[in-house]
Amino acid sequence: MSYITINGDKCKACYLCINECPKKLIKISDKTNNLGNHIVEFEDPEHQCLACAMCATRCPDLAITGVYKDK
Amino acid sequence: MATQVFKIPESLRDNVKYSFCPGCDHGVAVRLVAEVIDELGIRENSILVASIGCSVTTYDFLNVDSLEAPHGRALAEATGVKRAQPDKVVFTYQGDGDFASIGLAESMHSALRGEKLTAICINNTTYGMTGGQLGPTTLLGQVTTTSPTGRNLEYYGYPIKIAEHIALCDGTAFSARVSLDSVANIRKAKQAIKKAFEVQIHGLGFGFVEILSTCPTNWKMTPDKAHTRVREEMMPIFKPGIYKDITIN
Numbered sequence: 680m681s682y683i684t685i686n687g688d689k690c691k692a693c694y695l696c697i698n699e700c701p702k703k704l705i706k707i708s709d710k711t712n713n714l715g716n717h718i719v720e721f722e723d724p725e726h727q728c729l730a731c732a733m734c735a736t737r738c739p740d741l742a743i744t745g746v747y748k749d750k
Numbered sequence: 751m752a753t754q755v756f757k758i759p760e761s762l763r764d765n766v767k768y769s770f771c772p773g774c775d776h777g778v779a780v781r782l783v784a785e786v787i788d789e790l791g792i793r794e795n796s797i798l799v800a801s802i803g804c805s806v807t808t809y810d811f812l813n814v815d816s817l818e819a820p821h822g823r824a825l826a827e828a829t830g831v832k833r834a835q836p837d838k839v840v841f842t843y844q845g846d847g848d849f850a851s852i853g854l855a856e857s858m859h860s861a862l863r864g865e866k867l868t869a870i871c872i873n874n875t876t877y878g879m880t881g882g883q884l885g886p887t888t889l890l891g892q893v894t895t896t897s898p899t900g901r902n903l904e905y906y907g908y909p910i911k912i913a914e915h916i917a918l919c920d921g922t923a924f925s926a927r928v929s930l931d932s933v934a935n936i937r938k939a940k941q942a943i944k945k946a947f948e949v950q951i952h953g954l955g956f957g958f959v960e961i962l963s964t965c966p967t968n969w970k971m972t973p974d975k976a977h978t979r980v981r982e983e984m985m986p987i988f989k990p991g992i993y994k995d996i997t998i999n
Binding site: 680681682688689691692693694695698699716730732733735736737738739740741743744745746747748749750 | 751752753754755756757758762766767768770771772773774775776777778781933936937966973974977
């Protein structure tokens with residue numbers, strides 16, 4: 680199962696990653712961080728993540744800290 | 751067992767938090783420079799000369815030895831560093847106002863002298879840090895705080911095409927313009943930055959990369975719309991491409 684890790688404290692809510700994900704697995708969360716931003720969260724109940732790392736490549740603030748690909 | 755295919759570059763300081771506005775492509779550009787430094791294995795051997803503008807705090811993010819230069823004089827200072835320590839990899843990270851307006855003489859003459867330096871220049875068509883004034887790369891018709899009716903050709907003249915001008919200098923080994931509007935172009939940008947460092951490491955001459963970037967705050971756009979503007983308004987005028995590469999042929 681491939682997945683990404685998000686550091687919510689760094690998210691500045693530009694939401695560029697949401698458009699970038701080819702499987703639309705990233706969405707805006709109800710939670711806020713200490714900047715008051717609604718952060719993004721990763722939800723993948725059907726294990727669709729490709730580990731393409733396009734979200735992490737796009738993220739300007741290093742909030743997506745890791746992309747892990749299942750062998 | 752999952753393998754990590756993306757991680758934060760080691761050349762960035764631990765748990766770094768950028769001070770850039772939300773959606774600003776400066777963050778991507780700094781990360782690409784850090785990734786290239788990691789891949790070339792030159793972190794212990796590099797010296798950054800930071801400039802004035804939004805790029806001023808680069809030394810807070812990159813885990814390399816660094817200096818701060820007066821406005822526009824980053825390449826003059828870098829020349830001194832390189833001549834004193836020729837075995838070091840010396841690079842500057844500048845904005846378009848710093849590189850092509852106040853520092854145009856320093857920048858052009860560094861390229862003409864063929865200094866073994868790498869210069870990264872962010873082009874966002876405005877002075878981002880001081881509030882979005884008209885800069886040397888502002889497009890014709892673009893509204894800024896000092897050109898409220900749009901850049902007027904008769905009054906302000908044409909925007910400068912930096913990568914083409916640097917490519918005309920005989921001391922330049924590599925000059926390219928890249929864009930950060932899409933993931934595919936981000937990957938191309940990384941290749942260009944790597945090449946600009948390699949020409950310095952091999953002592954071939956001046957390496958230069960102009961990066962088309964966004965300024966969502968001063969353009970008064972969402973980050974996503976700002977990328978559309980880069981694609982539709984900037985890229986037809988500032989055409990991405992490699993304008994000089996002496997390693998080909």
